[in-house]
Amino acid sequence: MSIRLSEEVAAAVEDGSPVVALESTIVSHGLPRPDNLRIAREIEETVRKNGAIPATIGMVEGDLVVGLSDDELTRLATRDDVVKLSVRDLATAAAKKADGATTVASTSAIAAAVGIGVFATGGLGGVHREANQTFDESADLITLAQTPIAVxxxxxxxILDVGATLERLETLGVGVLGYRTSRFPGFFITDSGFDLGWSVESPEEIASVMKAQNDQGLHEAGLIVANPLPVDEQLDPDLHDRTLADGLRLVAERKITGKDVTPALLAHFHSATEGKSLEVNVRIILHNAALAAQIAAAASRM
Structure with a gap:
């Protein structure tokens, strides 16, 4: 398996210029066609407008690419055979010369391996509801426990068990910072109902935390920057709660389990909210891309 950096990304990493890693699963699996390609380009442009170079990561014919070209991005956005790749899938997909889209876990691991310290995504995976029976937990958590990157x-x-996820992050030693908030955001909604121990007020402060963690050298773990949507841009909380309750009931009735639960619930959100949840999802990733670029720029200045 090889990792190929675009010329722009390679030069930026070499000279310490700000770079932001971006996942490709949101492009190939998370957003509907044909909007997915337009939004992917908009995410990259948002990173540029905020002072950093975008490095969208994916696999093309078995090669891991950090900084997909527009042709490669189009390929992953439009083909039907693009495989969703977590960390455990990378070697097999490379050997099979597959086209693949990287998840939060695999994007984090690849970005850190080539020296990129900041990654923007929508929402993390975590501990699933009833995980005490199913042991269903996203690979995002264990990867972030051993990968030095700010997400x-x-x-x-x-749709996950937010409280249990925060407990697991604490156990795994993954730092969590609230950006201008002391409450953990709930993805579609601004406030999940859980307090945070630390909050920060600026990209420079986040960059200082990253530098301190690196200087201490005690624990090579990720750092989560929880960036809530403004209240007036969130999904209506009452609509969210009703939709979630209905979705959980449907999943139970249809006996949907394992990795099929999350896409089923997200699809239910899209249909039940008449597309409002998708609009919020797009606002989330653009909001996070802007902040990630500002953090990367601040870290570069340090």
């Missing part, structure tokens, strides 16, 4: 997100997807 800007809107919390974890609200």
């Amino acid at each position: 800007v997100c809107a919390g974890v997807k609200s």
